[in-house]
Amino acid sequence: xQLIFERSxxxxxxxxxxxxxxxxxxxxxxxxxxxxxxxxxxxxxxxxIRHYTNLxxxxxxxxxxxxxxxxxxxxxxxxxxxxxASLEGFTQLHPLMPQIFGGGILSQGGLEVIYKSEQxxxxxxxxxxxxxxxLAGAHGELTGAMVIAQYHKNNGDRRKYxxxxxxxxxxxPASAVIAGYEVIxxxxxKDGGMDIDEFKSQLNTDVAAVMLTCPNTLGLFNSNIKxxxxxxxxxxxxxxxxxxxxxAILGKVRPGDIGFDIVHLNLHKTFATPHGxxxxxxGPVGVTEKLKxxxxxxxxxxxxxxxxxxxxxxxxxxGYMAPFLGNFGVILKSYAYIxxxxxxxxxxxxxxxxxxxxxIRAKLKKYFYIPYDKICMHEFVISAKTLVERGVRAIDIAxxxxxxxxxxxTIYFPLIVxxxxxxxxxxxxxxxxxxxxxxxxxxxxxxxxxxxxxxINTPKTTPVNRLDETKAARDLCIRxxxx
Amino acid sequence: xxxxFTKEHEWVKVDGKTATMGISDHAQxxxxxxxFVELPAIGAVCKQSAQIATVESVKAAxxxxxxxxxxxxxxxxxxEATPETxxxxxxxxxxxxxxxxxNKEELSSLMDQAQYDEYVKGL
Numbered sequence: 001x002q003l004i005f006e007r008s009x010x011x012x013x014x015x016x017x018x019x020x021x022x023x024x025x026x027x028x029x030x031x032x033x034x035x036x037x038x039x040x041x042x043x044x045x046x047x048x049i050r051h052y053t054n055l056x057x058x059x060x061x062x063x064x065x066x067x068x069x070x071x072x073x074x075x076x077x078x079x080x081x082x083x084x085a086s087l088e089g090f091t092q093l094h095p096l097m098p099q100i101f102g103g104g105i106l107s108q109g110g111l112e113v114i115y116k117s118e119q120x121x122x123x124x125x126x127x128x129x130x131x132x133x134x135l136a137g138a139h140g141e142l143t144g145a146m147v148i149a150q151y152h153k154n155n156g157d158r159r160k161y162x163x164x165x166x167x168x169x170x171x172x173p174a175s176a177v178i179a180g181y182e183v184i185x186x187x188x189x190k191d192g193g194m195d196i197d198e199f200k201s202q203l204n205t206d207v208a209a210v211m212l213t214c215p216n217t218l219g220l221f222n223s224n225i226k227x228x229x230x231x232x233x234x235x236x237x238x239x240x241x242x243x244x245x246x247x248a249i250l251g252k253v254r255p256g257d258i259g260f261d262i263v264h265l266n267l268h269k270t271f272a273t274p275h276g277x278x279x280x281x282x283g284p285v286g287v288t289e290k291l292k293x294x295x296x297x298x299x300x301x302x303x304x305x306x307x308x309x310x311x312x313x314x315x316x317x318x319g320y321m322a323p324f325l326g327n328f329g330v331i332l333k334s335y336a337y338i339x340x341x342x343x344x345x346x347x348x349x350x351x352x353x354x355x356x357x358x359x360i361r362a363k364l365k366k367y368f369y370i371p372y373d374k375i376c377m378h379e380f381v382i383s384a385k386t387l388v389e390r391g392v393r394a395i396d397i398a399x400x401x402x403x404x405x406x407x408x409x410t411i412y413f414p415l416i417v418x419x420x421x422x423x424x425x426x427x428x429x430x431x432x433x434x435x436x437x438x439x440x441x442x443x444x445x446x447x448x449x450x451x452x453x454x455x456i457n458t459p460k461t462t463p464v465n466r467l468d469e470t471k472a473a474r475d476l477c478i479r480x481x482x483x
Numbered sequence: 484x485x486x487x488f489t490k491e492h493e494w495v496k497v498d499g500k501t502a503t504m505g506i507s508d509h510a511q512x513x514x515x516x517x518x519f520v521e522l523p524a525i526g527a528v529c530k531q532s533a534q535i536a537t538v539e540s541v542k543a544a545x546x547x548x549x550x551x552x553x554x555x556x557x558x559x560x561x562x563e564a565t566p567e568t569x570x571x572x573x574x575x576x577x578x579x580x581x582x583x584x585x586n587k588e589e590l591s592s593l594m595d596q597a598q599y600d601e602y603v604k605g606l
Binding site: 170412413415418469470473474 | 513516518519539541542543544545566567
């Protein structure tokens, strides 16, 4: 397929404003004009439409194919939420409206959505207050880490370290470092949980917080989680819950009840809004009573007469984290999703997500090496380690699946499992889809023994075949240059 | 001169007061094609087991830890321009940096080749 630049023909236009020679000169100060032309493609409207329509037909998405991408919860996003988000009353609401004099009363609907979303998420996670500002999961983590820092600073306490397990999401240590902490990494024990003895040996009054996801990236619920929370609290450290895996425990367990102090959620994972390049995301952060005053400003409050307003007077707040109260459209879609499913619906989400995953795991355990093979939560991890001697690696399996119309699972993560393949079907897939995936995985297992070349030289059916990933990383070129 | 190894898969070769370090063959093999190496600064003070460099492969970014404490006296610029050197020649051309040892006793905590081979087998 040609690039849009390659379709360019000199002088071709979609719309003609005026003849070039009549175009008024010097309407802009000279210093703002380009030294040379912008090198834009010169194409007709039809050229543009054909180009992008054809490009979109090559798209691989959750709307077209099964997407068992572990760690990312790529569930189907029901279309009714798009309809709600496109209601004129919301799309025409100017983001500055609630901040201008007299504008509050004209933006009550928008403020109510934010206020009620905060309340719903607090109820779901067992927290006391939420901020909807953070624009993505990692931005939520940074917000949480800044709240942690502010809390200790407020206590006159200078702490240096944040503890994370080696199975944690890479963004956890990164967020802690950006907030000014040094990171201590704790190893995983043989059962797949954080090694309690090593944790004990590293825990002291210099530790500001412990960042955990539960269930973890192996899809395992840590049965020591309450003990870990209690131990951390004993030395004055805060417990941070990475909500990336909330889909597994929705309506079953509340992080706040276990003893977590801070929670971030990924609305684009658990609460069904688009992500994975299709974003934007949202990473709201919830906290317990004692941390409420540190949340970003402005906060949406409800007045005695039932109306909503913005309040800025929180002198201990960490300040602004995002303009215009966050990605409002995303918050709105998640609000609609929660209201539509209701309490029972959300409970069924996690039940079906866990059931689907265990169904696949049980069916595949005879065919693949599963390093932590026990009842899991919303995802599980296969290792292709045993197939390496046949010349088949995790990446080859991932590429083969593309030819079979399945999006590759996450591979080479978590780092603690060699040749990892991380599978998360989510609750939105039918038994037929799961069975089809299981059959294809069995075929891979058979081919690995009988004819590994059939796996290795894939994909073959895609517009672009196997890419040289090393060359792409070492010799990155993402800009088109005229020949 | 014999090589000593850490549990985190770094090697170190000591000549008098100078230790040359890099990542082991096992490490480069499990990382896959290395695409980027971030070197320490000359003169940087490092502590045993603390992060000293970063390597990125097509699979992941990994921290490299200092096998010994001391001061960085020399870095291998060549691996910055051609990261694949770590894959091709992990023990020779793919060295990462040289460290002036501050505590020779630390060497006793490291493994020799035979112990390391045994350790890798058990992983």
